Amino acid sequence: MDALTLTRHILQTNLQLDAVSSFQRDTALLGAIPEFNSLTITSILASIEDETGCEIYDDEISGEIFESVGSLADFIEAKMS
Amino acid sequence: MKTSAQFIGATGQQIFTLSFQPESAAKAQFVYVPPFAEEMNRCRSWVAGQSRQLAQRGYGCTLFDFRGTGDSDGELINSSLASWFDDMALAVTTVEDAFQQPVILWGLRSGALLAWHYTVRHPAKVDQLLLWQPVLSGQNFVRQLIRQRIAAGLGRERAAESSDQIKAQWLAGQAVEIAGYPLGGELMVELQSLEITPNPASTQIPVTWLEHVSEQSRPFPIPTAKLLDKLKVAGHSVNAQPFCGPAIWQLNERDENFEIFKLMGDIYS
Numbered sequence: 001m002d003a004l005t006l007t008r009h010i011l012q013t014n015l016q017l018d019a020v021s022s023f024q025r026d027t028a029l030l031g032a033i034p035e036f037n038s039l040t041i042t043s044i045l046a047s048i049e050d051e052t053g054c055e056i057y058d059d060e061i062s063g064e065i066f067e068s069v070g071s072l073a074d075f076i077e078a079k080m081s
Numbered sequence: 082m083k084t085s086a087q088f089i090g091a092t093g094q095q096i097f098t099l100s101f102q103p104e105s106a107a108k109a110q111f112v113y114v115p116p117f118a119e120e121m122n123r124c125r126s127w128v129a130g131q132s133r134q135l136a137q138r139g140y141g142c143t144l145f146d147f148r149g150t151g152d153s154d155g156e157l158i159n160s161s162l163a164s165w166f167d168d169m170a171l172a173v174t175t176v177e178d179a180f181q182q183p184v185i186l187w188g189l190r191s192g193a194l195l196a197w198h199y200t201v202r203h204p205a206k207v208d209q210l211l212l213w214q215p216v217l218s219g220q221n222f223v224r225q226l227i228r229q230r231i232a233a234g235l236g237r238e239r240a241a242e243s244s245d246q247i248k249a250q251w252l253a254g255q256a257v258e259i260a261g262y263p264l265g266g267e268l269m270v271e272l273q274s275l276e277i278t279p280n281p282a283s284t285q286i287p288v289t290w291l292e293h294v295s296e297q298s299r300p301f302p303i304p305t306a307k308l309l310d311k312l313k314v315a316g317h318s319v320n321a322q323p324f325c326g327p328a329i330w331q332l333n334e335r336d337e338n339f340e341i342f343k344l345m346g347d348i349y350s
Contacts, residue, residue, distance in 0.1 A: 013295050016327050016336055030235065035333050038233035039119060039260060042225050043331045045232075050302035058244045061228070063235040 003077035010047045025070030054079040082136040097152035099144045101132040107141035109183040116190035120330040145172045162271040169199045183208035191216045201280045210288045219275035279315030290321040
């Protein structure tokens with residue numbers, strides 16, 4: 001599974017919104033989607049760890065990762081390798 | 082089906098219980114151990130729905146709130162692992178005395194972690210364990226709570242806080258507010274010590290483990306799969322089954338998950 005597909009899959013699991021299937025790289029997340037709050041971010045980080053078997057450290061967590069679908073996919077891609 | 086609500090326990094330390102019972106004698110009694118904080122509230126109606134289904138199929142179900150949560154007495158900030166274990170013991174013993182039927186301890190998320198440890202401590206009190214999407218490790222669970230606080234600061238004009246700073250506050254006995262819940266240091270430090278691991282004290286108690294997967298064909302998450310192998314090797318009898326559908330404990334939007342009801346109906350016929 002490529003990083004963008006996995007990103008959509010993780011967003012779908014954690015947001016459960018119909019719109020996720022049409023999310024593109026430039027779709028804005030944090031600050032743009034009302035459901036995207038601290039609890040959602042926490043769940044997404046846990047999903048990334050479960051799906052890729054990686055560990056995410058606190059100092060890696062920043063607002064930039066969650067700016068858009070593309071920035072999140074880039075982060076996930078880096079954690080997959 | 083009969084539904085009844087009552088407070089049990091000593092004055093000032095009572096826990097709220099909600100009981101769903103079939104019209105005739107039940108086959109067994111489920112005692113539900115709830116998850117923590119926001120997860121507890123998100124799962125309330127889901128679990129009540131499941132309890133009604135179980136009662137229609139001839140099983141009794143008793144739900145309770147830990148002290149310091151829900152409708153029970155006490156403040157969350159004063160909760161400790163010891164008070165939570167006492168609450169579980171009170172709920173189990175009350176159900177045991179009232180019905181004299183096998184007890185199935187049913188834990189969801191962190192409630193599953195607590196139910197596992199209650200069973201290890203009191204194997205004679207529990208006939209079967211039912212774990213829904215268990216939290217495997219208290220350490221990871223507390224890490225998720227800390228992350229919520231860090232995540233809440235993202236994109237805001239606020240000094241970034243590290244997990245070490247938050248942990249230091251807990252170790253110093255201070256409470257830290259996370260997503261609206263004042264969490265005391267003692268409870269958090271104690272929670273970190275809990276983990277689901279094989280234990281010879283409870284190997285004779287059958288475990289039903291329901292794990293969420295996004296699609297039926299997908300494997301269990303790696304940490305869960307590894308732990309299930311370890312439990313089986315150690316002699317635990319675990320029936321692990323996947324379920325799909327919305328992850329109710331994670332969703333801020335109200336949703337339903339009927340897939341688990343169907344699976345439960347097949348297991349507890």
